[in-house]
Amino acid sequence: MKKYNVAVVGATGAVGEELFRVLEEVDFPINNLIPLASERSAGSEIEFKNKSYKIIKLTEDVFEKYDIDIAFFSAGGNISAHFAHFAAEAGAVVIDNTSHFRMDSDVPLVVPECNPEDISLWRTRGIIANPNCSTIQMVHVLKPLDDVFEIKRVDVSTYQAVSGAGKGGMEELVQQMQDFFAFKLDESETKTFPHRIALNLIPHIDVFMENDYTKEEMKMVNETQKIMNKKMQISATCVRVPVMRSHSESITIHFEKDINVAKAKEVLRNAKNVVLVDEPAKNLYPMPMISTDTDFTYVGRVRKDINEDNILHLWCVADQIRVGAATNAVRIALKWVEMEESGK
Secondary structure (H helix, E strand, C coil): CCCEEEEEECCCCHHHHHHHHHHHHCCCCEEEEEEEECCCCCCCEEEECCEEEECEECCCCHHHHCCCCEEEECCCHHHHHHHHHHHHHCCCEEEECCCCCCCCCCCCECCCCCCHHHHHHHHHCCEEECCCHHHHHHHHHHHHHHHHHCEEEEEEEEEECHHHHHHHHHHHHHHHHHHHHCCCHHHCCCCCCCCCCCCCCECCCCCECCCCCEHHHHHHHHHHHHHHCCCCEEEEEEEECCCCCEEEEEEEEEECCCCCHHHHHHHHHHCCCEEECCEHHHCECCCHHHHCCCCCEEEEEEEECCCCCCEEEEEEEEECCHHHHHHHHHHHHHHHHHHHHHCC
16 A cells, blocks of 8 residues: 655644544554644654654645645644645645635535545545534434435534633633632633633534524534535534533434334444444433544434424434544545545
8 A cells, every 4th residue: 555645734732633643543554744833833742653753843835845645734724724725736635624615615525424425526626624523423423314214404402522622622621620629710710711611511612603603503504514415404502511522412303204213223323433322221322421532423312202203313422532523534534545546
């Protein structure tokens, strides 16, 4: 198998650090690894496969200089907006983890378990967009059910971990919990979130739009329709919760016809990278504590609505940093490699 020169932009961030872990775990075919970050982090080192790599300053010509084949971007939308096209023009495929390119009509938005065929569209701009974390785990569940039963409408409420706000969000929760046990929670600083997150829930992720939905909620609506290539009705309410790094979602799905719960569970049990955990009599159901640091979307509490036979309710959980970001990005890269080497 051919080996590739791989760059990671945002090497010191939460997703960047996880990318290195996932790349190592899947034994990605790397010839040369180039960690990239701002001037502030340049010169420090990261560890990969028991070897130290010096972090290099991100510049416009660094991709051409190191002959990069694959460039993972996870340093924020402004960085991607400025630097991604330099990587693409240097011949690299850009796998972008920010929201900047997701809804561009000429940029594929990919979850490999759902729409791997769209990866072939990367040549138009040289960019493949990685979807929003909450969208990824939801379509893991929706796509196989839609293939069998045909979905008409989805209503979702999310319970999103602080990792979705990066290292700052995680550090803020830890500090506030430490302050709580020191009896000084009222003195805790709030920087990352609009309100204190410790022992609290905040029904506000990203900015509010003119329709009173938040940008995060509209991401779930628009991205899901693009990934599934289907203009079905979707409504979302996104809530930040004091959980470290796994998102949970309560999903209500309206189907065109009456749903068979046993068949739905069978579909989910056989879905790729989905794990059905649904034995309520034994208190077995998905929780953040079982999904954290894994590469699966866990689904359970699958049940038919008590009023309508064409409505299904379920609960799913997945690690935001891995499934919702790094793992999906690496799966895109692996599928891209497979398609390139097969000539597709």
